[in-house]
Amino acid sequence: MVIALSQPNSLSSQPNPWSGRLVGDRYRVNERLGSGGMGDVFLATDIRLGKPVAVKLLRESLALAEDLDFKRRFERECAICAALKSPHIVQVSDYGVTAEGYPFYVMEYLxxxxxxxxxxxxxxxxxxxxxxxxxxxxxxxxxxxxxxxxxxxxxxxxxxxxxxxxxxxxxxxxxxxxxxxxxxxxxxxxxxxxxxxxxxxxxxxxxxxxxxxxxxxxxxxxxxxxxxxxxxxxxxxxxxxxxxxxxxxxxxxxxxxxxxxxxxxxxxxxxxxxxxxxxxxxxxxxxxxxxxxxxxxxxxxxxxxxxxxxxxxxxxxxxxxxxxxxxxxxxxxxxxxxxxxxxxxxxxxxxxxxxxxxxxxxxxxxxxxxxxxxxxxxxxxxxxxxxxxxxxxxxxxxxxxxxxxxxxxxxxxxxxxxxxxxQLASSIRTFSVAKTLKGNSHPVWSAVLSPDEQTLISGGEDKDAAGQFYPIKIWDIKTGQMQRTLEGHLAAIRSLSLSQNGQILASSGGDNTIKVWDVPTGKLLHTLEGHAGSVWSVALSKDGQTLISGSEDTTVRVWDLRTENSRVLAEHAAVVYSVALSPDGKTIASGSADKTIRMWDLATGELIRTLGEPGGHRDTVRAVAFSPNGEQLASVGWDGFVKSWDSTTGQLLQTFEGHSDRVDSVTFINDRMLASASLDKTIKIWDTQNGQMLQNIPAHSNWVLSVNAQPAAQSLVSSSSDTTIKLWQ
Missing domain, CATH: 1.10.510.10 (Transferase(Phosphotransferase) domain 1)
Structure with a gap:
């Protein structure tokens, strides 16, 4: 149900396909009050009584439900809920089904x-x-x-x-x-x-x-x-x-x-x-x-x-x-x-x-x-x-x-x-597991695909045989076998980022450093020092010359890999868990334990805006990601929510709800599809246009720590506390 709170609701400015239409020949839809995975609630006018009401429209059409028993139970439960006529229970004043087969409910607006x-x-x-x-x-x-x-x-x-x-x-x-x-x-x-x-x-x-x-x-x-x-x-x-x-x-x-x-x-x-x-x-x-x-x-x-x-x-x-x-x-x-x-x-x-x-x-x-x-x-x-x-x-x-x-x-x-x-829509696809990579003994914090989707690179809490380094592992997807390792980190690896051509890799971890590698040769190109705490996230520019990092020390840094010099962006009040760079290379987004998302101008380092209230996360923001066209920014957090924002205006577009525990990773599959990973052991696929959950994947036997895709991907890759890496196609 949706309650009209006293503060303004940013959802009201979202595109409203029902705007101006009559529902049940009586309720003229005005604006959206709330949105979720199952349906939308709109402020409407009861044209018969001339009063405001709230109309809930479900997204799934009952016209597709062939089970007569389901239809009968649907009606019966509607009637029962409406019969709860206590002043201390929310009242259902009307219900029905639109001509297109979409169920709706009408409630008082307050x-x-x-x-x-x-x-x-x-x-x-x-x-x-x-x-x-x-x-x-x-x-x-x-x-x-x-x-x-x-x-x-x-x-x-x-x-x-x-x-x-x-x-x-x-x-x-x-x-x-x-x-x-x-x-x-x-x-x-x-x-x-x-x-x-x-x-x-x-x-x-x-x-x-x-x-x-x-x-x-x-x-x-x-x-x-x-x-x-x-x-x-x-x-x-x-x-x-x-x-x-x-x-x-x-x-x-x-x-x-x-x-x-x-x-x-x-x-x-x-x-x-x-x-x-x-x-x-x-x-x-x-x-x-x-x-x-x-x-x-x-x-x-x-x-x-x-x-x-x-x-x-x-x-x-x-x-x-x-x-x-x-x-x-x-x-x-x-x-x-x-x-x-x-x-x-x-x-x-x-x-x-x-x-x-x-x-x-x-x-x-x-x-x-x-x-x-x-x-x-x-x-x-x-x-x-x-x-x-x-x-x-x-x-x-x-x-x-x-x-x-x-x-x-x-x-x-x-x-x-x-x-x-x-799932019947031609533009939407589903995923199933294509390969499970085993060979790790400890949680895998990050895994990324090469642009040709033939190679997978992972990092986590595994140590080498000598117990000295925490290696980055490079896998052949076709065989499922580890090919080689890159060694240099002295603590667990938290984040990996590949350049657009797949030639340059950035890695970061609990040793407070960032390392930059030449993938074909395995050569260590740079070791970047400057953060005073674990580096939780790195993001490379398309050309591999600029790097963004976020750290436990509460700062975001912008690195010029040609000189190894960095600029410090210090506006967050707690750990910076995630950074992302827009596809055009002009805007940085960062997510923090201070519950905010901040957007920065890469060229000047100036703060553009802070995404928080209204509609923001109520707990740590664990990950952020830009859509391939750069028009949307996705965020996930420990409040269990997945959110999408207009990257130009900062307007909240959708709140996706369905995870039953903290959400710690997010990636765009394409401009319409979004994937999120959670400590509830699932990956969920979302339609960014209407907020619908398209697929719920029971992905791993323990926490899912990362999910990643290439911009035009035909595959997803996930990593987990269960020590496995999975390829989804």
Missing amino acids: QGQPLDQLLFNQPRLSVTRTCNIMTQICAGLQLAHEGVVLWSGEVASSERIKVIHRDLKPANIFLVPSALGEFVKVIDFGIAKIHSLQAEFTSATSVFLGTCHYASPEQFDIRGEVDERSDIYSLGVILYEMLAGIDPFGFDFRAKRVSNDVWLTAHATQPVKPLRSQPNCDSISPELEAVVMRCLEKSPGDRFVSVAALSKALQSANAETPINSLLLAPATGQQPAPSQTDLATVARSPLATPVPGSSSLGSSSLGSPSRAVSPLETASQQSGRKFPLLLMGGGVLLALAIGIYALPQVLQSSQPNGTSTA
Whole structure:
């Protein structure tokens, strides 16, 4: 879902193919609010009511889905999400399918901020504010947990459908400023588990997507039963962090990345640290601590039996400062029967198969959106770290949230030839492993292809037989055998760069030096010294006469290889992990642990611009790369995001979301295709025009440390902590 935050959104100026068009014969699209791998959210005008709304359009057309059962489940889950009529749950006011077959949802448009943004700026909240927020969350969840009834015409279904959220976290809690205080909405029921009395639909959402940081122990067990007590566990983690400013296991997650495996182990086996033992938490009452700790019990049977019981316990523990009851909407109530007008359908919808317990799928207006307060989905680039985890497969999922990639995968599996719409486009290609190079004993940090793609050069943590040097290895791709080595570095090699003709190689590493080699002869041409720390990145100009380097000493250096003289560019405040040189040789880009990307004029050394907020990375920028035509700059970071920028204006073009861990390498395959590599062991291929993930490659058995391609490449090469190098074609 996308929420309209109070600050301006740079995505609104992106090319908008839907601009000015009517969706569902009612919603005129104005501007883009957010974008992700699954779809886009637009600001639109409801021409019938003359009010602004937000319209989410999925990128995959359901017209391609031949599975009738999928279509029926799609409609049913739409209706269920729309039936969650609590003021404390984001409201779906309309949904349908365009004439082209693209599903859409309509939600109220509102400004405010998600809880994770508040906690990013203010990690600890007062007891009173915490309890006010949490009791409103409970009020919304109580309706979902107790269940909703679907209507068809004026007749209610006999079944009551219980909905468990399963992905509660600060990014999915939205705060709306009001005269009475913060009004709270729970958003993103798109991966909810739906408990139905009808067996046909009990597994409609058997694909599990969650966020390891906040997931309950039973959510990691494919045999585990997930019910309302799973949501209560997640609320316990949120409560703990709001009160203590730190997670229940003391991982200091705001300062460093915590892997999914670590979260899983902690939730399943590690004891929670007592809340009052955390710094500055001794003023929290023992009664409130007991409430939080009970939510975090490993066994569901030891937690509160319901969110109503949790809310009551919170109010009792905070009795000296009463909860603001004026902000609490009733948690339950009779659902009114919709009018015939509300249930009108659009005949042109390609999915018009009636489903028991719901209206036929079209542009079904599900009740007049009369409430004035309701946020929308959080844009992936605004919601902070968001790492959906696919733990089990074999079902259908209606995903309402940007950044969840189940729908493209389902569509892919449902097509007869196993291809997605993007893969059918002639300009897009896929990759599979063509060769695996073995022979290293330690992680390989960098690997590059020669222009003719016959030779591969790698460097990493391997030492020579004498234990003196860290050799660069040169491989014959055809045979997969190492041909020779270049020796000279006294510490691990971090980066390699080839000149355009493949004759000159630059290498850098932990010995604070840069070495320049003649590849055909293996001769060492230059040893460049000047950095006061490890040199993490090097980039050669096309002619091999200019070299750019970035270092742990926080500087970027520009080297003239004819004289070995260098200029220092010192604007970063932390380690410079990556440098890149534009194809025209005029612009330098650098990425740093200070979370920024800086662009420099090569000739003058002047800083052109800094790419950060709005829309920038929220953690270390690990790699940057220019597109072959020089029009785009890609960046990846430890926040898990891949981003593309207009290299001329600095405007954010796309945020690609899908990695479940830090992303540490990026390369352009061509001007349209981008590849990223991550500690989640995958390489992902992206369409730079629409932000879609084209391919998810389970690449290595450990961290993928680099991925590289030549500008017009027919191949990719990756290297990994698993000590292997792989060629992809």
